[in-house]
Amino acid sequence: MSYLVLARKWRPQNFDEIIGQETITRTLTNALKTGRVAHAFLFTGARGVGKTTLARVLAKALNCEKGPTAEPCGACGPCQEIAAGSAVDVQEIDGASNNSVEDVRALRETVRYMPSSGRYKIYIIDEVHMLSAGAFNALLKTLEEPPAHVVFIFATTEPHKVPVTIHSRCQRYDFRRIPLALIQERLEKISAQEKLAAEPEALRILAREAEGSMRDALSLLDQVASFAGAKIGREQVVQILGLAQRKFLTELSAAVLSGDAKRALTVVDEVFGYGYDVRQFCRELIGHFRNLAVAKLADAPERLMDLVEDELREVQAQAEKASQETLLLLFDLLVAGEQAMAHSNQPRLVLEMTVAKMAHLKPVVPIPEILEQIRELEARLGSAPAARASDPKADPPLFEPAGPASGEQGSTPVAKPAPAAGNAWEQFLAHAQEHDPKLAALLGGGRFRGVSGNEVRVAFAPDSLGLLRLTSKGNAPKLNQLVEGFFGAGHRVVVLEENLEEEPPAPRHKYLEADKLRREAMENPLVKELQEKLDAKIEEIKTK
Ligand SMILES: [Zn+2]
The missing domain is CATH 1.10.8.60 (Helicase, Ruva Protein; domain 3)
Structure with a gap:
């Protein structure tokens, strides 16, 4: 016995065997049960989703000796002939190779005759969009006044190429991709x-x-x-199937995201050594970076990715390591690389240069974030210390007794005499500046609200960058280390959210003396980045 390919051997023979198209099969079986079957159908959808399979099942349902029925018996003459593709009354026509006016005219000749044994003459025209304009016109005449014994089932992967006049005379069913x-x-x-x-x-x-x-x-x-x-x-x-192992994809993206061009090139070499097609690998890499971006952007990314749980977790962990702007740029670089590979006879070299470029891409800080950082920096550098030095709100006493009411707004803090009380905040900022300039910059943008028990309180405007950053989980360990290093073990920074609009801008902290100020500005990672990105120079540092 000759080998029957699985797709044919396991072709569904009944409506309930058709998978993934429940809406369509339900509508059709209902129509069969109530005897309201249309004379022309248009089945649309990607290849292999069940269009012609369903067309055959429908043909059986209509011509089964026990029919028309929603459950063709599969045993009678017509059912078996249709399944075998030998039924005289059911014609399957390939629209691509029978697309001329003459073909359709010949078809129309046969339409006139009654079915030889079955109830209906059924024409299944696959890839119907391939018909010529003249052929469609000839077909239209039959569709306008179809004989009662004729049923047309058109199938197409490209419904937009089927004329509107045909569409309007058909019952249309859109097949979805099977999950x-x-x-x-x-x-x-x-x-x-x-x-x-x-x-x-x-x-x-x-x-x-x-x-x-x-x-x-x-x-x-x-x-x-x-x-x-x-x-x-x-x-x-x-x-x-020549698929790149997932581990190559994740290793390569890990190398790229950590800026390790050397490692990225090694992975490409391994992929090549493994005998993978580099173009195919590049396509899969694009899919992988698409997943990284989706993991970053989507609320329920698992629904948009065909990944098993482990893979999903891996992708999410990697996506954490880059901003969405960076991921989108990396994706663009890859797509450009793939296009270049298509025109190159040295695809491997193109892939190598592409991943090297990707690894060298600097992390992208979103513009709104840069602007916000500039604003905070300005606010911090922007006010004169002398005028505010005695302002109790801007420079509160460092210590206040811990107690149930101490945190409430408007309660007058009772100052505890402490030698360093007046400038402890300044000293703390200087300490922070030494250990973590980025955090120091953020802290400096806030308003010091004193220390209560082991709480070091700083206020920020709602939605300000300082508030967001200092309360983010990623910064917590560093922040704790800083504050414990200065105030002692167990101390924590407590970030308060306050409306600061009424208040004068943050005082210029005393530790920022002129030379320090300049040095700090020069060393500030943000300023450095701006200098690089915008090709800017520091001309002058002003204090208001
Ligand atoms: Zn039957």
């Missing part, structure tokens, strides 16, 4: 029946590669089974 989980489930069932020992992970990869097409999924299973035999593992699938 990965359903394809995987089907593959599992079929491999069990075929006595193939396939790892679920292997089948999941096949399902993913099929991109929503059941036919492609089954062809891939055929392909893998014919090489691997009855035992199908993940490694074999990866090898036979």
Whole structure:
């Protein structure tokens, strides 16, 4: 007995065997039950999602000896002939090769005659969008006044190429891509029946590669089974399909995100040594960076990615390491690289240079964030100390007794005599400046509100960068270390959210003497970055 490919052997024979198109099968079975079946259908959707399969099932439903019925018996003459593709009354026509006016005219000749044995003459025209304009016109005449015994089922992957006049005379059904989980489930069932020992992970990869097409999924299973035999593992699938192992993708992206061009080039070399097609690898890398961006941007990224749980967690962890701007730029670089590879006869070199460029890309700080940082910097450098030195709000006593009411707004803090009280905040900022200039810059933008117990209180305007940054989890350990290093173990910075608009700008802190000020400005990472990015020079540092 000759080998029957899986896609044909396991072709659904009934409405309820058709997977992933429930809305359509339900509508059609209802129409059959109530005897209200249209005379022309337009089935649209990607390849391999079940359009012609459903067309055949519909043909059986209409011509079954026990029909018209929503459950064709599958045993009678018409049912078996249709399944075998030999039914005289059901014609399957390939629109691509029968696309001329003459072809359609010949078809119209046969339309006039009554069906030979079945109830209906059924014409299934696949890839109907390939018909010529003249052919569509000829077809239209029949569609305008279809004989009662004729049913047309048109299938197309490109509905926009089908004239509106045809559309308007058909009942249209849009087939969706079949969800990965359903394809995987089907593959599992079929491999069990075929006595193939396939790892679920292997089948999941096949399902993913099929991109929503059941036919492609089954062809891939055929392909893998014919090489691997009855035992199908993940490694074999990866090898036979020439897919880059995920570990190469994640290693390469990790190298890129940490700016390690050397490591990135090594990974490309390993990929090449493994015998992968570099163009294919590049396409998969694009998919991987797309996932990283989606993980960063989407609320429920798992729904937008065909990944198993481990892979998803890995992607999310990597996405954490870069801003969305950086990820989008890296994606653009890769896409440009892929396009360059398409025109190059040295794709490997192009890929190498692409990943090197990606690794050298500086982290991108979003413009609004830069502006906000500039504003904070300005606010910090911008006020004269002398005028505010005695302002109790701007320079509160350092210590106040801890107590239940001490944190309330408006309560008058009772100053505890302490030698360093007046300028402890200044000293703390100087301490911070030494250890972590970035945090010092953020802290300096706030208003010191005194120390209560082991709480060092600083106020920020709502939504200010200082507030957001200092309360972010990432900064907490550094901040704790700073404050404990100065105020003693157990101390914590407590960030208060206050409306500061009424208040004068933050005082210029005394530790910022003129030369320090300049040095600090020069060394400020933000200023440095601005200098680089905008090719700017520091001309003068003004204090207001
Ligand atoms: Zn039947």
